[in-house]
Amino acid sequence: MNWPHKDLLDVSQLSREDVDVVMRTAASFREINARPVKKVPTLKGKSVVLFFAEPSTRTKTSFDIAGKRLSADTFGLAKSGSSLQKGETLKDTVLTLQAMNPDAIVMRHSSSGAADFVARRVSCAVINAGDGWHAHPTQALLDLFTLREVWGDDLVGKTVTILGDVAHSRVARSNIRLLTMLGVTVRLCAPRTLLPKDARALGAKVFHELEPALDSADAVMCLRLQLERQEAGLLPDLREYARRFCLTKARLKNAAPDVKVLHPGPINRGVEIASDLADAGNSLILDQVASGVAVRMAILYLHITRKEKGETA
Amino acid sequence: MTPPDLVVADAAVPGRDGRWTLVCAAGQVLELSPHDPAARFPEARVIEAKGQLLLPAMTDAHTHLREPGQEWKEDIASGLAAAAGGGFSNILCMANTDPVNDNESVTRLMLRRASEAWPHGPRLFPVGALTMGLAGKQLAPMEELLAAGCVAFSNDGEPVADTELFRHALEYAADLAPVIDHCEDPYMAKGAGANEGVMSARLGLRGQPDVAEALQVARDILLAEYLNAPVHLAHVSCRRAVELIADAKRRGAPVTAETCPHYLTMTDAALFGYDTMAKVNPPLRTDDDRLALIQALREGVIDILATDHAPHAAHEKETPFEDAKNGITGLDTALGSLWELVRLGQLSAEDIAQRFAWRPAEIFRLPHCRFAPGDPADFCLFDPEQSWVVTPETLRSKGKNTPLLGQSLTGRVTLTAVNGHVVYELARAGA
Ligand SMILES: [Zn+2]
DSSP states (O other): OOOOOSOBOOGGGOOHHHHHHHHHHHHHHHHHHHSSSOOOOTTTTOEEEEEESSOOSHHHHHHHHHHHHTTOEEEEEETTTSGGGGTOOHHHHHHHHHHTOOSEEEEEESSTTHHHHHHTTOSSEEEEEEETTTBOHHHHHHHHHHHHHHHOSOOTTOEEEEESOOTTOHHHHHHHHHHHHTTOEEEEEOOGGGSOTTGGGGTSEEESSHHHHHTTOSEEEEOOOOGGGTTTTSOSOHHHHHHHHOBOTGGGTTSOTTOEEEOOSOOOBTTTBOHHHHTSTTBOHHHHHHHHHHHHHHHHHHHHHOOOTTOOO | OOOOOEEEEEEEETTEEEEEEEEEETTEEEEEEEOOTTOOOTTSEEEEOTTOEEEEOEEEEEEOOOTTTOTTTOOHHHHHHHHHHHTEEEEEEOSOSSSOSOSHHHHHHHHHHHHHHOTTOSEEEEEEESBGGGOSSSBOOHHHHHHHTOOEEEOTTSOOOOHHHHHHHHHHHTTTOOEEEOOOOTTTSTTOOEETTHHHHHHTOOEEOHHHHHHHHHHHHHHHHHHTOOEEEOSOOOHHHHHHHHHHHHTTOSEEEEEOHHHHHOOGGGGTTTOGGGOOSSOOOOHHHHHHHHHHHHHTSSOEEOOOBOOOOHHHHSSOGGGSOOOBOOTTTHHHHHHHHHHTTSSOHHHHHIIIIIHHHHHTTOOOOOSOTTSBOOEEEEEEEEEEEOOTTTOOSSOOOOTTTTOEEEEEEEEEEETTEEEEEOOOTTO
């Protein structure tokens, strides 16, 4: 199997077969993560730059662990540690990164399209770890991996409700694209101020009230609410938001009997999701973290070991 | 009578059948008459224009030439070079320079630069600032600016948010020169470089709704009617604004309006792949908006075309989308890109003469050529069959920022004359 993509910019570039390859590869790495010695030499001698121009602990750590378990050397380049703060343009940063000759750049940036911008300018693999409001493909893939572990490989006919700040969410956009491609019905639920004006264009059903949005849902993905949204006038306050949209056990009563609950983290307990529900048996939040390492190992492995066209194995 | 010194022979002329010969002397039109192959003009330069279209040279009511202060993007010499190459005789340049054109010394500097670089034209007509420093707090000295050579006033780039001040600006300017307004609600439009719609939702970009433009268009129309003071609405980009303007004109409101070639030929689909070249303010909108604008232009609801020529340096566009500067360079490509619409039958060559040459010159009271005896000999020749590829080299502007880069256009300006002086002539291939 030869992976056909130089970069991972979003899930929209993947075919269903590509997704299956990622899932199978991640499953095999999942085994490694259960061993007492969690390291394999697969990517020995390869180097991965973790370029995070926007603060992130979870995703960066997850990629860092994924790289190290495959024996790659990982180098962090955070915004504060880079010269981006001194007014260096992204183009110059990219040229510097390229000169270090890494095998992959994992990057996060606050501008939509930033990963695309970098990918066009470097010869190594670029893995998008989140660009603005646009895409977060590894999050969508790890959410899928988590759901397949409980539901099996076929997701056709399932209904997933994405709840919260869809307008500003790259997690939502990538998840909508991936889940609809696999035959899942996706519902979006948020106050209108937290939905794009043309939300239906994303390919999902749009709700502004919890009850119908959760009716018979097989899973609910809560999104993290950025606290600055109330300052921007999109919400009165967090208490008011929680009154209308906080996911609780009681509000899930008309969902599917074995409804699953996901959250990309970090959680604002009592805002997007009630504390007891986050810790309950149908919460997959910790499974998502574990899946994250396996999926990111798969992504790094597939992109770094791929052969350029014309190269022989 | 002065003998003819410049003759264009055997050209097609919009709106007239057959072949025509334009005879000029001492910078003026002597006559436009049916082509006579036997006619001889021994003392004139005779330009053979077989297969070409003779158009009146155009007036661009909206450009940014960046001088003084941002000469790395463009300067008056390079901007006027692009204007000459694009078939323009009159260029209005906006006041958002550094320093701002809010006093006579800046206006005079601009005019001096223009006459040094292009003594025979294209002619430069600065637009003075409407408020000091474009800050929207205090009116600029409009009579001083007018006396120095400005022909209109505008806060383009920094539209006046304070409605009370804008009211007074319209009142004060009413007896001096037209006011040009860039219409956008300052709150709704803030920080948005893409039309709010399906495309911005998918790309995850902050969207600027068409309503942000229409709200300010409505404000300006109401004020213009209430005060009986004229206002010119710059670069209209959406159907909602077109409908407001159509209604206003039916009531006889003193408003005029412009749109730009890019709003007639492109949509927000050009943003796919985060192409920063297509980032412009107001943003490229939907196909429905585009079709509404074409129709409005044909019907005269939109009075004129203007380029909103907004040159930037390469590094100012070579960034992620949200960091890129707004603007498309337009003088070089205006006619070539519009010609696509003529070939499709959506506009006529007469529409272009009317909307890009005659009407803007009327609104801003500038010299122009209708090919009548005594008119200034301001014309261009256009080869409707010549295909050319838009490359950094084919653009005479310093700004290479256009989504047309790399595309092929059919139709090209081959010669421009101002006051009977040939200010641009395309070198013939192989010559
Ligand atoms: Zn403007």
